[in-house]
Amino acid sequence: MARIAFILLCHKDPEAIISQAERLTAAGDYMSIHFDARAKTEHFRQIRAALKDNPNVTFAKKRIKCGWGEWSLVQASLNAVQSALEAFPRATHFYMLSGDCMAIKSAQYSHDFLDDNDRDFIESFDFFESDWIKTGMKEDRLIYRHYFNERTQPKRYYWAYNLQKKLGMERDVPHDIQVQIGSQWWCLRRRTIEWIVDFTKKRKDVMRFFRTTWIPDETFFQTLVRHLVPEEEIESRTLTFLMFSDYGMPVTFYNDHFDLLVSQDFLFARKISPEARELKARLGALYAAEGVSFKISNEGRSLFKFLSGRGRIGRRFGMRFWESESTLGRERELLIVICKKWHVAKRLLEQIRRATNIPAIEYLFNEESTPLPDLGGIQKTIPKRHRHRRALMRMLFDYFATDRLIICLDPGALDLLQDFCGDRSTTRLLEVDVDFTDDYLVGHAMRIGLAGEQTPQETLQRLLPTIRHDLSFEADRIRDANFDNHTRIRESGKLEENIDAVARFLAISEDKAQEIVGIDYLYSD
CATH class of the missing domain: 3.90.550 (Spore Coat Polysaccharide Biosynthesis Protein SpsA; Chain A)
Structure with missing residues (x-):
C-alpha cells in the first residue's frame, strides 16, 4: 500500500x-x-x-x-x-x-x-x-x-x-x-x-x-x-x-x-x-x-471563473481603428436574431429560409463549425471573426450578392450588438424571449463546464439561481441599451403579438410571418 x-x-x-x-x-x-x-x-x-x-x-x-x-x-x-x-x-x-x-x-x-x-x-x-x-x-x-x-x-x-x-x-x-x-x-x-x-x-x-x-x-x-x-x-x-x-x-x-x-x-x-x-x-x-x-465533477475552475466574473462584465475587445472607420454599407440591412437557446433560433432561421429568400447564417460568432464560404481565411476561427467582424460581414454581403442578411447572436455578445447597431447600415434586432426550466439550466451548466454528471445536487441547487440571474442580466443589458429597431417575440406571449413582431422585423406580410412562428415545436427543448 x-x-x-x-x-x-x-x-x-x-x-x-x-x-x-x-x-x-x-x-x-x-x-x-x-x-x-x-x-x-x-x-x-x-x-x-x-x-x-x-x-x-x-x-x-x-x-x-x-x-x-x-x-x-x-x-x-x-x-x-x-x-x-x-x-x-x-x-x-x-x-x-x-x-x-x-x-x-x-x-x-x-x-x-x-x-x-x-x-x-x-x-x-x-x-x-x-x-x-x-x-x-x-x-x-x-x-x-x-x-x-x-x-x-x-x-x-x-x-x-x-x-x-x-x-x-x-x-x-x-x-x-x-x-x-x-x-x-x-x-x-x-x-x-x-x-x-x-x-x-x-x-x-x-x-x-x-x-x-x-x-x-x-x-x-x-x-x-x-x-x-x-x-x-x-x-x-x-x-x-x-x-x-x-x-x-x-x-x-x-x-x-x-x-x-x-x-x-x-x-x-x-x-x-x-x-x-x-x-x-x-x-x-x-x-x-x-x-x-x-x-x-471537476468543474471547479470554470465555476469559479463564471461566478467571479459576474461583477466585471465589460467589452471583451476594444474597437480597432480599421473597424470603427469602416462600414457594412449604408444601403445594407443586417437582421440579427438574439436567442440564448441556440436550437430555437436555428429552428426559426430554417422557417425564415423557407418563407423568404433572405440569406441566413447561424451562430457564426459563437460556433466554430457554422458553415461559411471560403473568405480567404478571415472566417477560419472565432477570434478572427470577432477581430474582423465588420470586414467579415461585408464579405458575406458580397458573397451572397444581397443587401439583406440574417445572423444569430447569443445574448452575451453585447459588444457585437453595440458595434453593428452603431454602423451606418440599418440593423434590426429580433430578441427571442424563451423560458428556462430548472432541467434546462442544469443541462446548460453542464454544456458550458460549470457542472458535471457527478456534481452534487446541493451544489446545483445553489448554482441555479445564479445562472438564472445571469441569463436575465444578459437580456436586461440588451434592453437597457435602447437599440433602435428592436423587436421581441416571447415563448409565453400571444401568437398574434409574435406574428406582428416577426412581420416588422423581416418587413413581410403577416401571413408569411405566421408560417414562420406558427409551428407548434418552435420552442421545444
Whole structure:
C-alpha cells in the first residue's frame, strides 16, 4: 500500500503546522518539515516540542533562509527530501505541500489512487515552446545569472540583470537538458526521488546552472523528472487543486467551498484560509474517514471563473481603428436574431429560409463549425471573426450578392450588438424571449463546464439561481441599451403579438410571418 512522505515547506502559523502533521501522520503517512530560517525561532521550537515524540515526523537537517523566486526554495525542498529518504524507508511517494494546503479526499482514497496509478505527478511543459508563462520574463530567467532577489533587492537585481544584457553575458542551457516548467506542487515516487538526489550529486554543472536561474522551483524538479523518467510514467499535472485570480494571485478557499473542493479530481487543495475553521474541521475529519465515496465533477475552475466574473462584465475587445472607420454599407440591412437557446433560433432561421429568400447564417460568432464560404481565411476561427467582424460581414454581403442578411447572436455578445447597431447600415434586432426550466439550466451548466454528471445536487441547487440571474442580466443589458429597431417575440406571449413582431422585423406580410412562428415545436427543448 502507498505510504506518503509529505515534504512541508512552511514559515508561519505553528499551530496549523502541528495540526497538519498530526492529522496526516495519524493515517500512517510521514512528514518532513522545513521551517524557514527567517521565521521566528520560538515558533520552530514550539513545532519541535509538539512533534518530538511523533516517529512519523522528521525535520530538514539544515534550515535555510528562503526567498520567493530564489534557489533557496529548491534547496530547502532537497534538504527536507533527504531527511525523509533517510528517516522513512517505507515511504513509497513524496508529496510537496505548503502550510496552506489541506487534503480534500480521505487517506484511504489517496492511498488507493496512488496504488492504482504507478506514475509521477508533476506539471512539466517545454519551457520555450509552451505558453505556461503568461506574462513577464521568460527566456531571461535562464540565460542570465540572477544573484539577487527581485522583491527584497530590486535595485541590485535589475542592475545585475541589465549589466549582463549590456555586456552580452548570455549563457547556454546545459546541452543535454531540455528545460521544463510547471507547478511546484508535485507527487513523485520513491525511485524518482532517489534518482533526483543521485543526479544532484553527479551533475554539478546542472546544479550550478539552476542555482542562478530565476524562480527555479518552477523548473528544477520539472526538468529533472523529464530527464530521468520515461515519458509514459509521467502525468503532467499536479494533484493539488489551486486556482489563480485575474490578477495572478492564488484563490483562497473558505467554509462554503467544501462541496466544491471534495468534488474535484485532486487529493489536496491550496490555499485554505486560516479563518476557515469549519472547512478545516470538516476536511480533517474527512481525511481520517473510511469507506467514503467521492463523486468527481471537476468543474471547479470554470465555476469559479463564471461566478467571479459576474461583477466585471465589460467589452471583451476594444474597437480597432480599421473597424470603427469602416462600414457594412449604408444601403445594407443586417437582421440579427438574439436567442440564448441556440436550437430555437436555428429552428426559426430554417422557417425564415423557407418563407423568404433572405440569406441566413447561424451562430457564426459563437460556433466554430457554422458553415461559411471560403473568405480567404478571415472566417477560419472565432477570434478572427470577432477581430474582423465588420470586414467579415461585408464579405458575406458580397458573397451572397444581397443587401439583406440574417445572423444569430447569443445574448452575451453585447459588444457585437453595440458595434453593428452603431454602423451606418440599418440593423434590426429580433430578441427571442424563451423560458428556462430548472432541467434546462442544469443541462446548460453542464454544456458550458460549470457542472458535471457527478456534481452534487446541493451544489446545483445553489448554482441555479445564479445562472438564472445571469441569463436575465444578459437580456436586461440588451434592453437597457435602447437599440433602435428592436423587436421581441416571447415563448409565453400571444401568437398574434409574435406574428406582428416577426412581420416588422423581416418587413413581410403577416401571413408569411405566421408560417414562420406558427409551428407548434418552435420552442421545444
